[in-house]
Amino acid sequence: MNTLNTTSAKARPAISALSQSSTPVLYWATLGSVFLCLAFYVWGSWILSDDFRPVPVGDDPIPLNVQIAVRAIEALAAVVALGMLWKCVFQPWIRDGELSFDGMLVLNLMLMWWADPIDNYVTVSFFYNGFTFNMGSWANFIPGWGSPNPQNFPEPLLMMGGFYIGYWMLNVFLGCWLLGLLQRRLPNVALGWRIFLMFIPLAIIDLVVENLIMRSGAAAYPGVVKSWSIYAGEVYQWPLYEAALVAFVSTGFTCLRYFKDDKGQTFVEKGVERLKVSRARKKLVTFLAIAGFVQPFFLIGYFLPYNLFAMRSDTAPAYPSYMRNLICGEGSQYACPSYDWVPIPQRGSRIFVTPDDSRLPQEIRDAQGIKASGKDPYASGQ
Template sequence: MVTTPATATRKLRTADADVQSNSAVPEARRVVPVKWWAGLGAVILAFITYVLIDWATGPFFERVPTGPTDPPTYMKVAMVFFQAASIPVGLGLIGWFVVRPLIRQHRLTLDGMLVLAFSTLWFQDPLSAYGGHWFTYNSWAINYGAWVHSVPGWLSNGKPGAMLVEPILIMPGLYVYVFVITMFLGCWAMRRAKAKWPQMGTVGLIGVCFVAMVGFDIILEGVIFMPLGIWEYPGGRGPAIFSGTYHAFPLNEVVTVSATFTAVACLRYFRNDRGQTLVERGAERLRLSDRAQTVVRALAVFAGVHVALFMTYNVPNYWIGIHSKEWQRDLLDRSYFTDGLCGQGTDRACPGPGVPLSRNDNTDSGKGSAYITPDGKAVIPPNTNLPAQYPFRSNP
């Protein structure tokens, strides 16, 4: 067949169309990360809502008393101060980073999205005790127990009025202002390091941020909150600062919480040329209004922050909870720290290497697995049926 100029032109156009068509297919099918992160954020938000409603309407929404030991005056003063200040400070930061830009600029900034996510992180605060208790809060603070027994499959022991405590007037606000501080501190440390050592790569910057977070957490928890008796880590593992005291500060807490602070700071610091964080990538390809895009991005950032906390803190410290060390005497002889979970005044031995893990029945306080008393005797809850025993079969 003779190829004329017209035929050649038609073939060239057809080839160009095929190339464009083929190149358009992968583009259309390309994964948009922000959509997946936003979907995960919506699921997490729905789960949080379900658990909190179930807790607030169920039997575990009950105050845990301090027991016979009264906290010293300095602890009471500290708890009154933080209960009075934490939520107002948190709300003030939400007003500054969320409400103010919405009024002035008619947009929700990245920092606003992060602060909104921080305001929900307190939900995850007790989750590392899913398999076993390793930390406690001071029950002198206003509390209604905690929502942990509404989390599906929760194993650690507890019953209404004797369970893990969450100081509800402290932690929601505290998570906002602590994470705002660490977010800016971490980004500042990485900017300074990059300015001083321009050749430093991503791994080096993350390392600098982590070191800064370690220093911050030692001051925040080890020097301020734990000596003041707000919360303690009696089951923590590894070397501890102030070892043997009620406020012993274990290595696992320093490492894991510093990793969480670092992850959140890095989420804000490392962005692409569009100014997008890791979880916002692909937002420009969404065929949505600006307002809808903002909602999607906010849900994605929400998911990114929650995943950072869950993976760097709750997952590794779940292992700590099921491998708790023996709790120190300086804490066990203070009933406002044991919260009716174990020890003196209860029929349960406190966690330690010689104490088996138990399974709690979150629907019936008279059920659950057998457990050990402080004097070493086995207790079978009244509504619990042990597995039946059968003799071995005889050979024919």
């Protein structure tokens, strides 16, 4: 009898732990752990590989106005990122001795950065300027990657580091402010409509910000569906669905932060108070739970529909070599995308269309670089 009682007593902690496992926060935290492990695997593999080097920019000279614009954008992004880290991470840590919810959220938004190259997951649809401060890209190590030459995709460390830390969180702050304003001014309007009214300015802001970046020559969308795009056929063409996707994801992150229960918890934190662990470990579980929402929502809400559009990309305009970076077009093995003429190439495939393939119409071959025109579309006065 004593043995049975002792065994039963020893089993109680296990039973207690099992009951804790039914709390929603642990489900979210488990999912977040999987995605963060993937992120660190991708980044670690890249840093230890030969892909960890600046990308080739080719023979076309980079105009001075483009160089100035790129460096200015990088400087601005770095300043915004540092300011956001100070406000959300370091200042609350110094004051309270622990991370605030905003601090955990901004760090999780930064950790979404591993997915940034996925714009080109299926086919080439997005360029960064090779003049940006970069050490190549980790795209080669993202499982299932399909499009060719991912090692030549220049991930801008300053510009996009600032974007993931600063821009997403600024959108969240603005979205929460707008929701609060709409709740005060339009209390009788259904919640769904208030969220939609918040979505619209977020889409407009993305339209303005990204178009300024496209005009500067810091980035480009070579693969767009022209009927759904503005300035179609120009090097600064821009897909309107980009604004909708960015605003949709920003809306999701905003709702995560804005809507809390009577305990002050978001839906991913529910049950964290029932965990019989230290406060520091509860913070860690909360951090992982936020990742469990942020990471898959970003992939499903943005990259999945974006790549479906990219698979129907029309013929890309002629870009200089510092935008193509030997990913496609002149100097590479692969022709740049064209839905009607260039089948989507797969990395490692022996069947693909080259930039000078005689079966391509002359205008498609001329769009593989700027040698045919002799003019750089980004240069001032051209």
